[in-house]
Amino acid sequence: MQSISQTLKPKLEMLNWDFNNRCEKHESYFLFDYNDNINSHCPVCYCEGMTKSVEQQEAERALDAERLKKYNTLKKLSILQDETLRAIRFSDYKPTNNEEKNNKNEAIDFFNRYRNGEVFNLWIQGLNTGVGKSHLGMSILEELNESVAKNRSCLFIDIARMLELIHDSFDNKESHYTQAYFTDL
Numbered sequence: 001m002q003s004i005s006q007t008l009k010p011k012l013e014m015l016n017w018d019f020n021n022r023c024e025k026h027e028s029y030f031l032f033d034y035n036d037n038i039n040s041h042c043p044v045c046y047c048e049g050m051t052k053s054v055e056q057q058e059a060e061r062a063l064d065a066e067r068l069k070k071y072n073t074l075k076k077l078s079i080l081q082d083e084t085l086r087a088i089r090f091s092d093y094k095p096t097n098n099e100e101k102n103n104k105n106e107a108i109d110f111f112n113r114y115r116n117g118e119v120f121n122l123w124i125q126g127l128n129t130g131v132g133k134s135h136l137g138m139s140i141l142e143e144l145n146e147s148v149a150k151n152r153s154c155l156f157i158d159i160a161r162m163l164e165l166i167h168d169s170f171d172n173k174e175s176h177y178t179q180a181y182f183t184d185l
């Protein structure tokens, strides 16, 4: 069997040094690229550059994963009474009278303010059901989720449905919809 030094030796001899160029920082002559023998670099600077670029790629990948997690929150964790509200947008809301038209315009204004980074609580209230409160609320979230640079988490929780689920979790030990679950969201 060949010794390690014997195996390495021919490889080391193949290194083609560029004695016309020198890195003062690392006190090293440049090394020609293995493939072309035209371009040369300081081997240490070159390795440092490679490490940096790998680190950068890793950081970007981590950021993408974080963004994706935030982006998926709305779809994965929202609690809805009415499943038809999923992925609903402003364009799906067709006002049939002036009041509904105003409500839609106001909701779009609020969406724009959130998109521009304003922070505030919004209460959409009304005595009647079926007038589009949930629809407009979900539209604001959906549009935000799609428009913002995927760096915010949006979540839709139907309070009545949440209370039902918490109540159900008292008897159903398999359910993960406990009070603590919702508190942690």
Ligand SMILES: [Zn+2]
Residues within 6 Å of the ligand: 023, 024, 025, 026, 042, 043, 044, 045, 046
């Ligand atoms: Zn160098």
